[in-house]
Amino acid sequence: MSNSKFDFNHVRYKNQISQIIEISLIDQYGTNGYKSIIKTMMKECGKSEKEITGNYGLFANMVQVVFGRVGDTKILDPIKMEINRIEINKTNTDIIEVPNTQTKQMRVLIADDEPHLLEIYRDWLKLDNRHVITAENGQKCLEIYRAHSKLNQLQNYFDVVILDHNMPILNGLQTAMEILKINSNQRIIFASGYIENIVLDSLTEINKAIEVIKKPFSIEALDDMINNKTLLNKFEEINSNQKEENISVRY
Numbered sequence: 530m531s532n533s534k535f536d537f538n539h540v541r542y543k544n545q546i547s548q549i550i551e552i553s554l555i556d557q558y559g560t561n562g563y564k565s566i567i568k569t570m571m572k573e574c575g576k577s578e579k580e581i582t583g584n585y586g587l588f589a590n591m592v593q594v595v596f597g598r599v600g601d602t603k604i605l606d607p608i609k610m611e612i613n614r615i616e617i618n619k620t621n622t623d624i625i626e627v628p629n630t631q632t633k634q635m636r637v638l639i640a641d642d643e644p645h646l647l648e649i650y651r652d653w654l655k656l657d658n659r660h661v662i663t664a665e666n667g668q669k670c671l672e673i674y675r676a677h678s679k680l681n682q683l684q685n686y687f688d689v690v691i692l693d694h695n696m697p698i699l700n701g702l703q704t705a706m707e708i709l710k711i712n713s714n715q716r717i718i719f720a721s722g723y724i725e726n727i728v729l730d731s732l733t734e735i736n737k738a739i740e741v742i743k744k745p746f747s748i749e750a751l752d753d754m755i756n757n758k759t760l761l762n763k764f765e766e767i768n769s770n771q772k773e774e775n776i777s778v779r780y
Contacts (some may be wrong), residue, residue, distance in 0.1 A: 543583040543677060549611045550582045552676045553604070556662060559669045560776055634660040636686060637755070640670035640704065641693040641720070650691075654747045654755075667692070667699025671707050678711060685712055689755055693744075694721035702727075706735050716761065718754060720744050738764055 552622070554563040567578050570591040581588050585608075590623070592600035604737045639658050647663040651675050654661045662677075664670035670692070675687045685758065690708060692701035704715050721727045727741050740761075742754055 533652060535762070546585055546612060547579065548680045550585075550588055550608055552680045553608045553611070555676045556673055560672045562739040566595065594637070621695070634658055635688045635755075636660045636662075637689055637691065638662050638664070638687045639676060639691045640664040640667055640696060640701070641691075642666055643693075643694045646720060650751070651744045656753065667696045667701065667704035670704055671699060674708055675711065685714065689718060691720060691751070692719045693725055694719055694723070702734055703729050705739065709735060709737065716740075718742060718751075720746070720751075740764055 551563065554566060558566065565754075566652060567581065570576075570588075571578060573594055574587065574591060576587065581591060589605055591605050596604060635658075637654055639647060639661065640663070641647050641650070641666055643664065647665070651661045652661050662673060664673055670690070673686065674690065690705075692704055693699040694741050696704070701719055701721070705719070708715055708717065717739050719727050719739055722744045724741050724743050727739075740754065741752060
């Protein structure tokens with residue numbers, strides 16, 4: 530085995546570690562929070578961002594310095610779970626993926642500015658073997674969506690994105706517009722007390738019919754909507770026909 534291949538695989542491994550750390554911090558603190566944390570660590574240890582995020586040992590030490598013991602459970606534990614999925618094969622120095630039991634989970638991203646609702650959504654939806662990520666506003670939701678799409682090199686990483694309509698910084702409609710720029714086929718469900726307005730806004734602003742659940746709703750109703758394949762297929766058919774009509778009008 531040549532040294533060049535070992536170097537390549539080692540660099541690949543470090544890049545994976547760096548991406549896992551970056552996306553985990555962005556999930557919890559947003560892009561600005563990530564930058565602030567890394568900047569503090571750089572000041573403490575005199576190392577660059579790549580040196581810190583590419584070296585788990587160094588990063589873990591810096592977490593202890595910056596956050597103390599609370600950093601173990603809040604920051605390091607989720608990162609260690611992801612890092613344990615990858616390892617360098619000591620025999621052939623190729624990177625291998627450790628089988629992940631969660632690969633078949635439905636991935637759900639939920640944005641709402643009411644923390645107690647997010648906690649209820651997350652705890653309930655996880656019971657059905659779903660991977661659930663939450664965000665307190667539209668901007669953080671968009672940052673999480675971009676980060677996961679980049680890390681996993683998948684536009685359709687999330688099976689469904691659930692957006693509260695009235696949120697600070699970016700509202701649900703604005704967030705949906707930005708997400709659809711990344712993935713025009715992303716399934717989105719709006720949560721709002723004003724269904725008629727949302728339906729009209731989605732058709733006029735983003736030229737797409739989007740599923741809406743009326744607030745207040747039971748968690749069972751949300752669960753049913755997520756699992757409703759018939760409804761999903763109907764919306765996909767409507768939007769497909771809408772695209773064809775737009776093309777025919779254009780030409």
